[in-house]
Amino acid sequence: MRWPRKWGSKLSKPSRTVVAKPTVNDIARVAGVSLATVDRVLNERPGVRSVTIRKVQAAIDQLGYVRDTAAANLARQKTYRFVFVLPDWKGQFLASLEQGIAETILNAPQNRTEVRTIRVPNHDHTQLAATLGALEPSKVDGLAIMAKETPLIRDAIADLRKRGIPVVSLVTDQPNSDRDHFVGIDNIAAGRTAGRLLGRFTGGQRGKVVVVITNKQSRDMIERRHGFDQVVGADFPNLDPLPSVEGQEDPAHTEQVTLRALRENPDAIGIYSVGASVQGIARAIAAAGLPHRPVLVDHELTENSAALLRAGVVDAVITQNTGHLARSAMRVLRAKCDKTPVIESQENIRIEIVIRENLPSMK
Amino acid sequence: MRWPRKWGSKLSKPSRTVVAKPTVNDIARVAGVSLATVDRVLNERPGVRSVTIRKVQAAIDQLGYVRDTAAANLARQKTYRFVFVLPDWKGQFLASLEQGIAETILNAPQNRTEVRTIRVPNHDHTQLAATLGALEPSKVDGLAIMAKETPLIRDAIADLRKRGIPVVSLVTDQPNSDRDHFVGIDNIAAGRTAGRLLGRFTGGQRGKVVVVITNKQSRDMIERRHGFDQVVGADFPNLDPLPSVEGQEDPAHTEQVTLRALRENPDAIGIYSVGASVQGIARAIAAAGLPHRPVLVDHELTENSAALLRAGVVDAVITQNTGHLARSAMRVLRAKCDKTPVIESQENIRIEIVIRENLPSMK
DNA sequence: CTGAAAGCGCTTACAG
């Protein structure tokens, strides 16, 4: 039985000297320099003559060297110190995200990553900007931020990047900032998915659809509603989606506005919860005493939405895996720190559809 | 800003001496032995007096030591050599799985894992058993196998395990063998998911459902069909699922049997493809000239099924991520080699639902 | 601008 060479056909060019697995020592030997110099070139450290750099580069290319990150980190005794800034909402989605972050650390200590999670009131741009401003490059190696898009935050992110701290936006994007990466789903596509499911599940009936949203400013919310309207407008003329009512991250308030909407539209056949408290909506449905159970499509799988799926109150949940979000954010930040390429296909967060039958057994 | 101690409240007991991050050197010092002895105890190597073992164990517990696997692997110069045995079908699912395996290796060379994939005719139990029998413990560190469940294979797996090679079953389980782990989805739940979607998508109409299966012996197929019948039987009395017709892993044959089924049941309102060639089914639908387009639910997202989703021929695809399957199999095998615990929550392969709107942008 | 040596946390022969 023959084992594949690590550096097989895909990587080797005809002229390449193939060593089983070239190391820094091989480079040093071939280039005729010391280990320290190889290291300087490898890590783009200053103070090397360009002739020397070229010699080392040539050796690297010739040997097809690939750095052993694990060994590098071991030697460097480097621990990546990341800060995650999240809204201070009390919902289960954020709790799950925070847990995902904690578990990532616990499960993979060999990644030498430490994380500090900061919850900041999302409406308070000033405090948020101040929090970001206080991050020191000497103490922080990367930032993941989930926040509304505002000029203040945009500038704070630009400032951080200028100070050399990589930044990824999380869950909701900051496309106009120069964040390094967005870790999250395509929210327009998520809204389209919700639209299609609600359209199919209502089975061609004619009727109104109540739309409950957290707030009308958050980019992810806007994008989802937009995608939803695209699909319903194009393919389900029988459905009449109403203007969004705002639940404001508060179950009681969500219940209240949903109940009012249902009372005003007792013939509603569907409810689209764009990101609101599904508990509040469920209570409103119970209180409204509708003639028929409306089809309910929600976002973000939590204990609450899972229980309501099982109970048959919620029909489908569009969700993103919080563990994946956490791990992806850390992988991307580590890659940025190491100036290593991000493997896009691996960082593509999926839009998941959950119904009662494919509920994960454990969270 | 204070950074969390790696060994914080969750892990430390009151009596524990907390070192920032204890290493083998700390253990050696506390236990009053040499590094070599610590290593022996850590790796359960023979030739240590039980008193010594106890001393070392005490130090380990006291310090709350967690082994640095990366450093261990570096020192060990260990590469894990795994064999993946797959059926020799030509379908895209297996191609994608094979690609997922290859990409896992390319993307994470620091895992020091090498994989050899062997395609074996699935119907030929003897050849399969011979292939497994030829695996030498000195050259193979783990096996992942996707194959029909037969006594011959069961025995071959037991034999491998006896020779010290960890085995995981992949995609379709071998529950009666003593494989270490099953990497794949719950196929009964996958079938239930298909049943629910087909039921909802047909919107309460009365009619027959054509069921096309690869073969009636494969465990994953049997389980899916079973789950499907459970849900349809319980919640969709309007639907009448027909006995399965077998496509035999062959598009042309699948087309033929599906076409026959559709001709015999021109009033069929749905088709459930349990694992058959969706291309063949699509061609049969086109050829049948049905009065209404049937709802079509399929398994395994491939280029073909994605194209048919986009074209509106397929309504939903139930799938499992081949990259996850590959990575999970390798993580589990590595854990078994290292006698390290498997993190169950991370290895739980999700049953994914894909419709046109949440199709991944790239495969 | 460059190099020799020590060390990261762990394992492996080799002695004893």
Next chain:
DNA sequence: CTGAAAGCGCTTACAG
């Protein structure tokens, strides 16, 4: 049954 020393692939002060 136990230990001293070298080494895995890389980085880091410290000299020069």
